[in-house]
Amino acid sequence: MKILEHRALRGPNYYSRYPAIYMRLDIGELEERPSDSVPGIVQRLTELLPTLHEHRCSVGRPGGFLERLERGTWAGHVVEHVALELQNLIGFSVGYGKTVDSYDTGIYNVVYRYRDEACGLAAGVEAVDLVERLFSGAVIDMPAIIDRLRQVRDAHRLGPSTAAIVAAATRRGIPHVRLSEENSYIQFGHGYRQQRIQATVTGHTDLISYGIADDKAWTKQLLGDAGIPVPRGRVCGSFSEALDAVRDIGYPVAVKPVIGNHGRGVSTLVQDDQALSAAVDVAAHRNPAVIVEQHIKGEDHRLLVINNTLVAAARRRPAHVVGNGIDTLQALVDRENQDPRRGIGHANLLTRIELDEQSMRMIGQQNLTLQSVIPEGEMILLKPTANLSTGGTATDVTDDVHPEVRYAAERIARLVGLDIIGIDLLAETLSRPLEEQSAAVVEVNAGPGFRMHLSPTHGEGRDVGRPVIDMLFPDSETTGRIPIAAVTGTNGKTTTVRLLSHLLRQSGRNVGMACTGAIEIDNHVILRGDYSGPLAAEIVLREPTVECAVLEVARGGIMRRGLGFDECDVGVLLNIASDHLGEHDIHTLDELARCKTVVIDAVRPGGTAVLNADDPRVLAGREWARGDIIFFTLDPDSRSVRQHVREQGVAFTVNNERIVMRQGHVEAEVIPVVNVPITFEGHARFNVANALAASAAAYALGLSIADIQMGLQTFHPTPGQNPGRTNLIDADGMKVLIDYGHNAPALEALSELVGCIPARRRISVASAPGNRRDEDLFTLGILLARIHDLVFIYETDSRGRAPGEAARLLREGAESVPGACRVEVIMEEQQAVDRAFDEASEGDLLVLLIDDIDGAIERIRGRRFRSAAAPGGESS
Numbered sequence: 001m002k003i004l005e006h007r008a009l010r011g012p013n014y015y016s017r018y019p020a021i022y023m024r025l026d027i028g029e030l031e032e033r034p035s036d037s038v039p040g041i042v043q044r045l046t047e048l049l050p051t052l053h054e055h056r057c058s059v060g061r062p063g064g065f066l067e068r069l070e071r072g073t074w075a076g077h078v079v080e081h082v083a084l085e086l087q088n089l090i091g092f093s094v095g096y097g098k099t100v101d102s103y104d105t106g107i108y109n110v111v112y113r114y115r116d117e118a119c120g121l122a123a124g125v126e127a128v129d130l131v132e133r134l135f136s137g138a139v140i141d142m143p144a145i146i147d148r149l150r151q152v153r154d155a156h157r158l159g160p161s162t163a164a165i166v167a168a169a170t171r172r173g174i175p176h177v178r179l180s181e182e183n184s185y186i187q188f189g190h191g192y193r194q195q196r197i198q199a200t201v202t203g204h205t206d207l208i209s210y211g212i213a214d215d216k217a218w219t220k221q222l223l224g225d226a227g228i229p230v231p232r233g234r235v236c237g238s239f240s241e242a243l244d245a246v247r248d249i250g251y252p253v254a255v256k257p258v259i260g261n262h263g264r265g266v267s268t269l270v271q272d273d274q275a276l277s278a279a280v281d282v283a284a285h286r287n288p289a290v291i292v293e294q295h296i297k298g299e300d301h302r303l304l305v306i307n308n309t310l311v312a313a314a315r316r317r318p319a320h321v322v323g324n325g326i327d328t329l330q331a332l333v334d335r336e337n338q339d340p341r342r343g344i345g346h347a348n349l350l351t352r353i354e355l356d357e358q359s360m361r362m363i364g365q366q367n368l369t370l371q372s373v374i375p376e377g378e379m380i381l382l383k384p385t386a387n388l389s390t391g392g393t394a395t396d397v398t399d400d401v402h403p404e405v406r407y408a409a410e411r412i413a414r415l416v417g418l419d420i421i422g423i424d425l426l427a428e429t430l431s432r433p434l435e436e437q438s439a440a441v442v443e444v445n446a447g448p449g450f451r452m453h454l455s456p457t458h459g460e461g462r463d464v465g466r467p468v469i470d471m472l473f474p475d476s477e478t479t480g481r482i483p484i485a486a487v488t489g490t491n492g493k494t495t496t497v498r499l500l501s502h503l504l505r506q507s508g509r510n511v512g513m514a515c516t517g518a519i520e521i522d523n524h525v526i527l528r529g530d531y532s533g534p535l536a537a538e539i540v541l542r543e544p545t546v547e548c549a550v551l552e553v554a555r556g557g558i559m560r561r562g563l564g565f566d567e568c569d570v571g572v573l574l575n576i577a578s579d580h581l582g583e584h585d586i587h588t589l590d591e592l593a594r595c596k597t598v599v600i601d602a603v604r605p606g607g608t609a610v611l612n613a614d615d616p617r618v619l620a621g622r623e624w625a626r627g628d629i630i631f632f633t634l635d636p637d638s639r640s641v642r643q644h645v646r647e648q649g650v651a652f653t654v655n656n657e658r659i660v661m662r663q664g665h666v667e668a669e670v671i672p673v674v675n676v677p678i679t680f681e682g683h684a685r686f687n688v689a690n691a692l693a694a695s696a697a698a699y700a701l702g703l704s705i706a707d708i709q710m711g712l713q714t715f716h717p718t719p720g721q722n723p724g725r726t727n728l729i730d731a732d733g734m735k736v737l738i739d740y741g742h743n744a745p746a747l748e749a750l751s752e753l754v755g756c757i758p759a760r761r762r763i764s765v766a767s768a769p770g771n772r773r774d775e776d777l778f779t780l781g782i783l784l785a786r787i788h789d790l791v792f793i794y795e796t797d798s799r800g801r802a803p804g805e806a807a808r809l810l811r812e813g814a815e816s817v818p819g820a821c822r823v824e825v826i827m828e829e830q831q832a833v834d835r836a837f838d839e840a841s842e843g844d845l846l847v848l849l850i851d852d853i854d855g856a857i858e859r860i861r862g863r864r865f866r867s868a869a870a871p872g873g874e875s876s
Helices: 028-032 041-048 050-054 064-071 075-089 117-136 142-156 160-171 207-214 216-225 239-249 273-284 329-337 357-365 403-416 465-472 493-506 534-542 555-561 589-596 616-624 639-646 685-700 705-713 744-756 774-787 805-815 829-839 853-869
Strands: 002-009 020-026 097-101 107-113 176-180 185-188 195-198 233-236 253-257 267-270 290-294 299-306 309-317 320-322 379-381 393-396 420-427 439-446 484-488 511-521 524-530 548-552 568-573 603-612 628-633 650-655 658-663 666-672 727-731 734-739 762-766 790-793 822-825 845-849
Touching (some): 002 117, 020 075, 050 075, 075 107, 075 142, 160 176, 176 534, 207 403, 207 439, 216 290, 216 403, 233 239, 273 357, 320 329, 403 420, 403 439, 484 685, 493 511, 493 705, 511 534, 555 589, 568 685, 589 616, 628 685, 650 685, 658 685, 666 705, 685 744, 727 853, 734 853, 762 774, 805 822
Parallel strands (some): 568 603, 734 845
Antiparallel strands (some): 020 107, 185 195, 233 290, 309 393, 320 379, 727 734
8 A cells, every 4th residue: 555645634624624634545456355355354453453343433333343344345444443543542532534535546535533643644654554464464563553653642742731721722612723843832812812822831921030930049039038938048159158058057958059940950958068069069060059058847849829829739759669578679660660650751740760860879878779678668769859850749739728828829929920830838738827837938930830730649630721721811701713704716715805804904903814925914915925725824823913814715725734724703605616626636516616615614603604696506505604694696686695685694795786785674785886996897797796705704704884885995906905816007008907817717707807998909918827627728728819819828837737738728729719819829927928018009908817916017117117218209
């Protein structure tokens, strides 16, 4: 078997409303070997993966997939189920999958859910190898497969603290996106409503407060001045200064670097000068300045305060083992590290115990070696501090915190100024006030770990992710989302997106817009290019000032990656026409329609689907539409629309050459068509339809009729407001019409406008991408010849065709039309445009169906300048 394509669909897509892995799989010779031809396959697979019995498959009951396997199914289908189950076995609960035939024999489209993208992809690769071995009878090493997948999981998954916050956000319906793989940098929500965290540091964490927490001397000074009990001590720069400090404080002491975390460089219970010298060396390795402070009797506690409220408390103990009278110290450590909760670093709930230099020194101070047999019940400490990151354990004591201790913890948070703070308190107990016992705050932590509170070694786990989300999004109804309008269809997407963005901006919204041509933030271009895919959506939704997003959604993006968002407030489906057929296994208009309906299927509950009632396939696609429906139509007498309106549905249409909104018995006039500049006094009927679609979407987003009217009459078909879309420019006695009609339906729509513009001759520069079908290119050539007197054909992106092949098909189509149209092929776009300008003269209409809009505009400006420079004569 061979994987031809393998990628993550990160949002709603052609196959699923949820993120899924897409695999295009060539099963090769196994096309002739369904599963029922492989003896013992069910028994062998269930021995490898017993939990496959839970897979219902299309049968609809447990064991359903195994029944299909017994009756006979193909290898691609088996890969789907194995990829799902491998993910389940490493801790990701997934169940949805589907495998469908392609138009090519032996090639299948395999789709399955994922929770973690890297693990989903890795599970697919492992599944293909496993199934191939299964069908061939080769050896399958399941433990090795699971181990490899666990390594991928551990390398990519979020740490427990960040994961807890993400889980709390998910329960609130707040979207999140991982902004960095390396450091748990997460964005919650969209646009101006977003909040960001890095682990447990939020975008509101105060920088000065963070610095205080990072500097132990500064912390002690601040808290001590406020009457909070802290250990006596001083900052030292050398061993001699440390000795002076000990003479004042007295042994035992603790030694720690002034700046540090996770207990690194910390030594406790330092009893003599020799131990002090070693402790100073260890601390100085982390930071030249060290603190020598009195030893506080009591147990180590961590108090977690979020938004000035104590939410959890834990008693911590350093990494240790308890003897059984039989095993050596080394054996006890090895056994403890076999606990499945222990892992490397912060990936698991507990951390492996690593015996380092400090551990060996502590073991020696207890007159032990690694080969010593530890008596039963005796606890041996292996680390000087109780940090979980060095192998410590924790017991939840949240319910035991005395009100005065709670008040002290919350006061410390306010004094330091951290929104999330971990307070390290040495105390005999938390059930009595601090002044009644030996107690002192030894450290505070910015960005504290949550592991000990989420799943303590002993006691009840606390949902400490929830108060973080409640702090970031205090309104319990807020999901951090901004309104998203998504526009799709074969033609008219870019104009509709730009017009809708203009309507919203005119009403006072800060709009993030992405379309074919650019990404704009509040009318400022930040990126140029084709941004009609999911990446563009992600860029817009990350922008911190955006109040509303308007996104063009093209077929290619849906098929390659899915949508760049999980749901939208308004989904607009403009039309379905022949274009790009033959790509991504979309060969028919019905398949193309299903692809486009992904946008209206992604409308949130309470949102709106805007549908073109004049297009039969769009109208049929209403079965996929979620939320309310608003129709737009150029036919005010449309039967479907009349019924919809009678049922109190909303529709935008044209009546007596006026754009109107209808609902029930109400008809509200929006604006005369002649007053909408992009309609060219109604001659550009395709732009009348685009204006109706944009008006309907704007209405669904809360704009008033007056807002819509103002926006429609101030949006012009100029290169500034709608670049490359029906820009009609007077230049040196001729007219230039710039558009992007690269397919037959678009050119048919444009022909009505071209025919209405008086001209001595109509000259065109045109092309089409090579990924169109042969018949589509030939038809486009026919239409060009029917509309124009002279056509210059150039070649744009060949997209897999041999150079000149697309231009040849266009030319053959044009030359098949009887008449006087002359056709020339000039391969380079700029040369074709220059040739057309040289050919054109006063009274001609030059129709440029091109990619380089800016270059054409500069060419027009140059012509104007030369004409003005030498009136009545030749340009100089």
